[in-house]
Amino acid sequence: MSDQRNSTGSQTTDRDDETVVSLEDVSVHFEKEQGLVDSLFNDAQRVKAVDGVSIDIPENEVLALVGESGCGKTTLGKTIIGVQRPTDGTVTYRGQDVWDAKDGNRDASVSYGDIRKALQIIHQDPGAALNPNRKVLTSLEAPLKRWNSELSTEDRRARIFALLDRVGMQPPQEYAHRYPHQLSGGEQQRVALVRALLMNPDVILADEAVSALDVSLRVETMDLLLELQSQFNTSFVFISHTLSNARYLTEKAGGRVAIMYLGEIVEIGPPEKVLRDPKHPYSKVLRWATADLDPSQQELTDPPVRSIDIPDPVNPPSGCHFHTRCPEAREVCTTEAPELGDEAGQPGAHCAGCHRTDPDHEYWDSDPLDGVEPTDAPRPRGESDD
Amino acid sequence: MPRDSQTERRGAHDPIIEVRNASVTYDLEYRDAMVLDDVSIDLRRGEILGVVGESGSGKSMLANAMMDAVEEPGITTGEIRYYPERGSEPVNILDLSDEELRSLRWEEISMVFQGALSSFNPTMTVRGHFEETLDAHDYDVEEGMERARELLEDLYLDPDRVLDSYSHELSGGMSQRALIALSLVLEPQVLLMDEPTAALDLLMQRSILSLLDDIKEKYNLSILFITHDLPLVSGLADRLAILYAFELAEVGPSEQVVRNSQHPYTRALLRAVPSLDAPLETMRPIPGSAPNPANTPNGCHYAPRCPLATDECHEETPPWFDTADDQRTACFNHDDAGDAVPLELEVVES
Numbered sequence A: 001m002s003d004q005r006n007s008t009g010s011q012t013t014d015r016d017d018e019t020v021v022s023l024e025d026v027s028v029h030f031e032k033e034q035g036l037v038d039s040l041f042n043d044a045q046r047v048k049a050v051d052g053v054s055i056d057i058p059e060n061e062v063l064a065l066v067g068e069s070g071c072g073k074t075t076l077g078k079t080i081i082g083v084q085r086p087t088d089g090t091v092t093y094r095g096q097d098v099w100d101a102k103d104g105n106r107d108a109s110v111s112y113g114d115i116r117k118a119l120q121i122i123h124q125d126p127g128a129a130l131n132p133n134r135k136v137l138t139s140l141e142a143p144l145k146r147w148n149s150e151l152s153t154e155d156r157r158a159r160i161f162a163l164l165d166r167v168g169m170q171p172p173q174e175y176a177h178r179y180p181h182q183l184s185g186g187e188q189q190r191v192a193l194v195r196a197l198l199m200n201p202d203v204i205l206a207d208e209a210v211s212a213l214d215v216s217l218r219v220e221t222m223d224l225l226l227e228l229q230s231q232f233n234t235s236f237v238f239i240s241h242t243l244s245n246a247r248y249l250t251e252k253a254g255g256r257v258a259i260m261y262l263g264e265i266v267e268i269g270p271p272e273k274v275l276r277d278p279k280h281p282y283s284k285v286l287r288w289a290t291a292d293l294d295p296s297q298q299e300l301t302d303p304p305v306r307s308i309d310i311p312d313p314v315n316p317p318s319g320c321h322f323h324t325r326c327p328e329a330r331e332v333c334t335t336e337a338p339e340l341g342d343e344a345g346q347p348g349a350h351c352a353g354c355h356r357t358d359p360d361h362e363y364w365d366s367d368p369l370d371g372v373e374p375t376d377a378p379r380p381r382g383e384s385d386d
Numbered sequence B: 001m002p003r004d005s006q007t008e009r010r011g012a013h014d015p016i017i018e019v020r021n022a023s024v025t026y027d028l029e030y031r032d033a034m035v036l037d038d039v040s041i042d043l044r045r046g047e048i049l050g051v052v053g054e055s056g057s058g059k060s061m062l063a064n065a066m067m068d069a070v071e072e073p074g075i076t077t078g079e080i081r082y083y084p085e086r087g088s089e090p091v092n093i094l095d096l097s098d099e100e101l102r103s104l105r106w107e108e109i110s111m112v113f114q115g116a117l118s119s120f121n122p123t124m125t126v127r128g129h130f131e132e133t134l135d136a137h138d139y140d141v142e143e144g145m146e147r148a149r150e151l152l153e154d155l156y157l158d159p160d161r162v163l164d165s166y167s168h169e170l171s172g173g174m175s176q177r178a179l180i181a182l183s184l185v186l187e188p189q190v191l192l193m194d195e196p197t198a199a200l201d202l203l204m205q206r207s208i209l210s211l212l213d214d215i216k217e218k219y220n221l222s223i224l225f226i227t228h229d230l231p232l233v234s235g236l237a238d239r240l241a242i243l244y245a246f247e248l249a250e251v252g253p254s255e256q257v258v259r260n261s262q263h264p265y266t267r268a269l270l271r272a273v274p275s276l277d278a279p280l281e282t283m284r285p286i287p288g289s290a291p292n293p294a295n296t297p298n299g300c301h302y303a304p305r306c307p308l309a310t311d312e313c314h315e316e317t318p319p320w321f322d323t324a325d326d327q328r329t330a331c332f333n334h335d336d337a338g339d340a341v342p343l344e345l346e347v348v349e350s
Helices: A036-039 A072-080 A098-102 A112-117 A136-147 A153-166 A171-178 A185-197 A214-233 A241-255 A281-289 B059-066 B099-105 B128-136 B142-153 B159-163 B171-185 B202-219 B228-234 B254-260 B264-272 B310-314 B334-340
Strands: A019-031 A046-058 A062-066 A089-093 A119-122 A203-207 A235-240 A254-263 A264-269 B017-028 B032-044 B048-050 B075-082 B107-112 B189-195 B222-227 B239-244 B247-253 B321-324 B327-329
Touching: A019 A072, A019 B017, A046 A072, A046 A089, A046 A235, A062 A072, A062 A136, A062 A241, A072 A203, A072 A235, A072 B327, A089 A098, A098 A112, A112 A119, A119 B321, A136 A171, A136 A185, A153 A171, A153 A185, A203 B075, A203 B202, A214 A235, A214 A241, A241 A254, A241 A281, A254 A281, A264 A281, A281 B247, B017 B059, B017 B222, B032 B048, B032 B059, B032 B222, B032 B239, B032 B247, B048 B059, B048 B202, B048 B228, B059 B075, B059 B189, B059 B222, B075 B202, B099 B107, B107 B171, B128 B142, B128 B159, B128 B171, B142 B171, B142 B202, B142 B247, B171 B202, B202 B222, B222 B228, B222 B327, B228 B239, B228 B254, B239 B254, B239 B264, B247 B254, B254 B327, B264 B334
Parallel strands: A062 A235, A062 A254, A119 A203, A203 A235, B048 B222, B048 B239, B107 B189, B189 B222
Antiparallel strands: A019 A046, A019 A089, A254 A264, B017 B032, B017 B075, B239 B247, B247 B327, B321 B327
């Protein structure tokens, strides 16, 4: 809480721009289960959970993936940490193709075991992530015994106690001998965090790590995560369906927010830009959905979408996936998919995959779809996209 | 010592449900665990009352007690009075027989829980649920199904598609909306909603809320909306009731409670909620943790975490203080709450 991290403007000094994990044009498609009769007569239905995503995770990065359920944020997160094999595209860890290493390629510069160790996860439900029949200490010793078998029992325990102490579980000796059910939800989450940190990972994926906690614990937990992030020089990928949590984490750490919709990243950039000045109509919708505490800002207006339900991911809409709900959609959006832009992977860049960001796009001469208010914004001619 | 039950004065407002000194206790081996402690509150006719509390604060118990639906071996004491019409003789819900309760529920007072999937029978279509409900309460099925279709349309659902679906064929948001329609098909007067949107995406939550606002007007409902999410409900509710560790801390008009709360817990809770626009430094956690139901503190339940707590707070249960028009606060030191827990709600204009 006390450490005032430098904001995006002055990140030059301590930021190491070396890329830890890099995704190139990654897709993850799942085949939907079918009955026997269906499988004889129809092609398998494929759900495109992640569809052609490229993103780099540099060292010391804090990235938040935000979207509605079913948008593919968890699948993308798992692909980033190398536990979900992509059906297309490549995932590299410090230059080494993760799935080549897994398949036993002898030329691998980094072994799959080391990659696995370097990319860790904290699950959404900490209670389910810990073995209820094992004491905290036993759960925490397991990974050290596996990967750091050279450690003596005393060294191992000293390391565990130090970390438990560090995350505020004092006295650590006492907590270490408890069973998971003897801990509160927040404490279980800390144990899961310690277990990930024991491996000294490069990237930790935190899947909705905060949303299951009580309101009064959220800020405290997020502060702890950020403190550990800077202390251990670990990159964090947070998955969240809540914009306000994503904003807190990324703005405090000078990180990035990526908005996902039906398998694609539709907008990415620093939180000050993506959340304060969203370019993509979908990001604006998410902003509407985030309740403001101030009652004067609270008037319940109709949702700024043409349909409040997400389309079936088995058969995503053509062109821009969002055109069936978008309040700004025009004819061209039904056929032509917008690009996110090449600079999207770079830190600090603010990019949105929407035709409206291009002042010279044929969008502006295209007819609005049914139910779309005819042009409300003037054509932003001359507005340069920097 | 029971709190002054006269604080909610009769006459000034038109209550549809009066809760008086309601407590729920579980008789454990060693000692009693109290999961709702002497709560008195009115649900007024035609209002939306938001009940806000963290997990384990007893907010679901309050809703269950209002329908006498607390599960064994929980014991509900106190009085729950239901006034079907303005000024009519009250129905004492806790005195009703099982048969009387069965017709009261759904027909007069209906309830929607979170997790629609577990409320629907997976082997029955949505239409089956509507027909069964109408039939079981001796309503005209054909007429009722007309109403069902209209309700579904009000909730932005396509009646033909939804009625012929099984719940697992619908998305979470759609089945939750179908459940709301089902809860209204017998034309109840009161709708009790326990975290009805908690498992849903924010966009769906807000969308359902804006639909609820319309539906309340159209069907003349009185709604009790229980949630852990203060910002979610503060724009919808007419009044807010803040529950902390099984007892009420503060009750008042929504805007007043958010802008000008006199209770240190409400203020701390408001400050602990991350928002999109407020400066990051203003968001602060609440130190400490909530008490266990078998081991609640003697005086004010919030005293161990409260920066204002005095000896009096640790020993005696604070009575209600009228802190503003229609706002009451259970805190001895309510005058100092504003200074002790500063709260800035100014929005950064972008």
